[in-house]
Amino acid sequence: MxxxxxxxxxxxxxxxxxxxxxxxxxxxxxxxxxxxxxxxxxxxxxxxxxxxxxxxxxxxxxxxxxxxxxxxxxxxxxxxxxxxxxxxxxxxxxxxxxxxxxxxxxxxxxxxxxxxxxxxxxxxxxxxxxxxxxxxxxxxxxxxxxxxxxxxxxxxxxxxxxxxxxxIKLEFLDPGADGGAMFPTGNPIDILNVPGVGKVEATLINAGNPAIFVSAISMGLTGKELQRDINDNVDLLNRFEAIRAHGAVTMGLAESVEYAMTKRQHTPKIAFFGKPASYTTSDGKEINGEDIDILARILSMGKLHHAMTGTGAVAIAAAAAIPGTIVSRVLGDTRPELRFGHPSGTFKVGAEAAHEQAGWTVKKIVMSRSxxxxxxxxxxxxxxxxx
Incomplete structure (x- = not known):
């Protein structure tokens, strides 16, 4: 039986x-x-x-x-x-x-x-x-x-x-980490010493989700890349994952690099940014560099995302509104609102930020989805x- x-x-x-x-x-x-x-x-x-x-x-x-x-x-x-x-x-x-x-x-x-x-x-x-x-x-x-x-x-x-x-309009209220630690280290940019990669400038930010931001040029990239350009490059993916895992430890999110790689794969996310430039999206649309403020690409679960994560957009908006971050440095200044280019097109997002006695805080991030x-x-x- x-x-x-x-x-x-x-x-x-x-x-x-x-x-x-x-x-x-x-x-x-x-x-x-x-x-x-x-x-x-x-x-x-x-x-x-x-x-x-x-x-x-x-x-x-x-x-x-x-x-x-x-x-x-x-x-x-x-x-x-x-x-x-x-x-x-x-x-x-x-x-x-x-x-x-x-x-x-x-x-x-x-x-x-x-x-x-x-x-x-x-x-x-x-x-x-x-x-x-x-x-x-x-x-x-x-x-x-x-x-x-x-x-x-x-x-x-x-x-x-x-x-x-x-x-559907979404408002992410007070998206920074509890206790005001939007930057866990207190710095808008940190230097991570990553074995096999070297020293990497990164913004470690808690907004929407924990995230690690690096410049495209520091990875030998432009920011115009699509999924096929990243996801078939095992060495590049391993470098991104090493940076992400070491950043997770620095942010106090993982007890070890191994833990971050095996037990905490969803967060923090890692993203890279480039100066605005024209490019062709994954579905063949032409994006004019004059219509965007910055190029943004984010990895999720070890692969380049086909568009942009919503919480990634929250963190990008927060970093764009605060001086001294990787994002605002690539932008050339802070922005309360920006449109960035991702592999599938563009995304508009805004942030309400304020500088208070305890440091920079973001009150609200606004975006539209469906x-x-x-x-x-x-x-x-x-x-x-x-x-």
Missing amino acids: STWGKQIKIPAIYMRGGTSKGVFFLKEDLPTDPSVRDKVLQRAIGSPDPYGQQIDGVGGATSSTSKVVIVSKSNRPGCDVDYLFGQVAIGQPLVDWSGNCGNLTSAVGPFSIYQGLVDAPQDGVATVNIWQENIGKKIMAHVLMKDGEVQELGDFVLDGVTFPAAE ARRLMEGSILIPNQLNG
Whole structure:
């Protein structure tokens, strides 16, 4: 007689948020034991997969499409829902809970409305107050409503997403690290001594997510590179990962370089920047260098991102508004608002920054994204997780 069990169903919605996709769950529908929960989420996505394809799950085998979101009604004053984000590693048995996904943040408001967690007007704009549990920060999402439903379709074009949709405005409030330590070392630029790489000038910043910023020229790059230029260069990827891991230790985020490389792959992110220049995007669009302020490229889970992470944009905006960072130095000055060029197009973002007695603080980062339901129903997984 077969000892194989049956599949179990877990209610879920598969959603695009910004330039990412993920599976959204209500907290009450998942196991309470974190270790069991993580195994369930890995199996749903199709990880760990030594083939790197996530064929036996709904993951898309890239960092942008191997993600999960858990949402629950919030008991925190001034917040409607609590939102926890998990980056599911593709080849390892790991769900990294160390940071937020700014892109999927745009889908949290709509999901919360679909699930009846928040009240929304019949028509107009629903403001959803989100508590981001990974980083302990508040985010406000402004979601369009029509005839009692979320307005999902529209003419807002987001580079990196093929089809237009309705615009969702996001406000990341006080995105710096708690205690005012936006720069963990106290410096807008540090010198990292990285074995095998040498001395590297870097901005180590906590805003949106922890991030490490370097200039393109310091890596022998221009900032115009696309995924194929970076992701096929194993030596270059290893240099970026070494810098990222050493930066994580310097920022106090990892106990060792090995820990950063194996257990903390989602954050900090590492990005590089170049002077504005004309280039062709990955889908063949021509970007005029006169239409952008800076070139920006970010790596996620060891590969160049096809567009830009939402939290990366938050950190870029913060660094652009503060003097002495890698970003403001490449810009030539500080900017309260900027448009940067990424592999899929351009991105506009703004920051409200102030210099106070304790140093520079950023009050708010504002950006627009979009989101859409892709599938509703249940995710199915074997009830024997090792089967």
